[in-house]
Amino acid sequence: MTPRATLRLQLHAGFTFDDAASHADYFARLGVSHLYLSPVSAAEPGSRHGYDTVDYGTLNPELGGEAGFNRLVDALRARGLGVIVDIVPNHMGVGGSSNGWWNDVLEWGPASPYARHFDIDWHPPDPALDGKVLLPCLGMPYGDALAAGDITLNADPASGRFFIACPGRRLPVAAATYADILRLTNRADLNALAERFDAAPARDSARLAAAHAALRDHVAAHGPHALDAVLRGADPRVARSRTSLHRLLERQHYRLAWWRTAADELNWRRFFDIATLAAVRVDDDAVFDAVHALPLRLHAAGLVDGIRVDHVDGLADPRAYCRRLHARLAAQRSAPPYVVVEKILAPGESLRADWGVAGTTGYDFMNDVGALLHDPAGAEPLAAHWAAVSGSSRTFAQEALDGKRRVLMRQLAVEHARAARLLHGIARASPATRDVSLIAIRRVLGELAVRLPVYRMYPAPREEPDDADRRVLALAYESACAAIDPADRFALDRVAAWLGLPAARVPRANADALAAAALDRKSVV
Structure with missing residues (x-):
């Protein structure tokens, strides 16, 4: 059934699938054809919005899980209504301890099978972050948090595992450091356990599983306080033990940091400037399949009639993504797929026709409706009032340009620096451009970025920019000049x-290398 009119529902633990089903008669009387649901995949516990997915393959148990979703669909079908689901392919929630993919990366670092599921730069310029993930989750500088006892070593006797606790987080401990932990106290029985971990360095090995089992057995035999002596060896309240804890933390695959460091040092892609939402590489085949397993299953079963894609502009190649999703959906059912994207269109900008989607989620329409409620004649007196209150005669365009520049310099400083390093690498690869300095590239790249009149451009590997991209880049270029x-x-x-931009009259040396590097997450976020 093709959607005709939709009603969006924000689901959460206080308004579940069953709560929505109880209003099915009301929805039918409204005259809508479909309910458009906020994300239904498992999200961070207690999430009020659902856009912080922690498990793409599971219907959110807080909303009622599989059974609750089926009851909602049945109630709607009985009244001739359908369902559109919102999906979040750009990012996952990593602000707690519920994301299995992320936890595995924190435990195993680059060796994790999920290491390339996320956009992580494992070899950034800062050597302290080589092979590590920056975790800017502390409420104060690291040294202060350590001294205050906000970071502690703990043990889970039931699983035979250690973990690091800090406010709001329970972080895994690298297997390679278990032996060091057990040797924090010089006891023969614990030293023997340490030797078992020394002999089991490989991930998922039988010896590693046996070492964890031996640790569990030790706790079971000696009681819940069997590891207290070990934990005291890393007690942050004692100076010597605090040093041991710090050394242990330095050997993990993550680097704990003050939350304010994110804008300057983060080495993984996030959703805007939110360091609790980590971007995923949905352009990778395995990641695409994992991210879309649930919505594709629901669509194939006829339980949903359409897909709303959140933040499509965060993806590496929105056109390729949309075409791929359309093809996968089309292969499941005879009716044409219904896919809409969350896309912010600038005035005069059109949705790309070659994406193969039904349209946007309607921000452009809402802007037009909102404009009907405003009298254009009010612009001049409002501007005069603003000038009187602020003491500034600057125009909105001037204020907006400065606002963009502040965001680039502060909230997005690390992303700006990373893009400049990419371009600098290309400059150094050619004798003709090797003298273009990194600092100069940062300056001019920033001036171009703040002057782009649209949300983003859409470059593709081994393809020339289309006319729309050339036009907006030309506008930014002329303004920057x-x-x-x-x-x-x-x-x-x-x-x-x-x-x-052909107008720059410079050969596009290494342009394909730039496009390829932008999609290669081995060295670039």
Whole structure:
């Protein structure tokens, strides 16, 4: 059934599938054809929005799980209504301890099978982060948090595992450090257990499982306080033990940090500037399959009639993604797939026709409706009032440009720096551009970015930019030319050319390398 009119429902533990089903008669009387549901995959416990997915393959138990979802669908079907589900392919929730993929990465680092599910730069410029994930989750600087006892070593006797506890988190401990922990106290029985972990370094090995079993057996035989002596050896309240805890933390595959460090040092892609939402590599075949297993199953079973894709502009290649999703859905049922995307269109911008989707989620329509409620004649007196209150005669466009620049310099500083390093690598690869410095690239790239009149461009590997991208890049380029120091014009022309602007009159040297690098998460987030 093709959607005609929808009603969006925000689901959470206080308004579940069954709660929605109880209002089915009301929904039918409204005249809508479908309910458009907020994300239904398992999210962070207690989530009020559901966009912090922790398990793509499971219907959220807080909403009623599989049984509750089926009851809702049955209630709607009985009244001739259908369901559209919201999916979040760009990012997952990593702000707690419920994300199995993320926890595995924290435990095993680059050796985790999920290490490439996320956009992690395992070899950033900071050597302290080599092979590690920055975790900016502390409410104060690391040293202060350590001294305050906010970071502690704990043990779970039932599983035979140690973990690091800090406010709101329970973090895994690398298997390679278990022997060090057990040797924090010089006891023969614990030293013997340490030797078992020394002999079992490989992930998922039978010897490692046996070592954990031996640790569980030890606790079972000696009682719940069997590991107290070990934990005292890492007690942050005691200076010597605090040093041992710090050394242990330094050997983990993550680096605990103050939350304020995220904007400057984060080495993984996130959702905007939110360091509790980690981006996933849905452009990878295995990740795509894992992320979409549940919605594809529900669609194949006829339980949902359409898909709403959240934050499509966060994906590496939205066009390729949308076409792929459309093809997978089309192979399941005879009716044409119904896919809409959350896409912010700038004035005069159109949704790309080659994406193969039914449209946007309607932000553009809501803007038009909102405009009907505003009298254009009010613009001049409002501007005058603003000038009187603020003491500034600057225009909205000038204020907006400064606002963009502040966001780029503060909230998105690390992303800006990373993009500049990418371009600098391309500059260094050619004798013609090797003198374009990293600092100059950062300056001109920032000026281009803040002047782009649209949400994003859509470059694709081994393809020239389309006319729409060239137009917006040309606008940004011309505006930046008038703003930069003349000494930076050489760098601006090169950057514009690498991004695909013929007007810069510079060969697109290594442009394909840039596009490939932007999609290669081995070295770039």
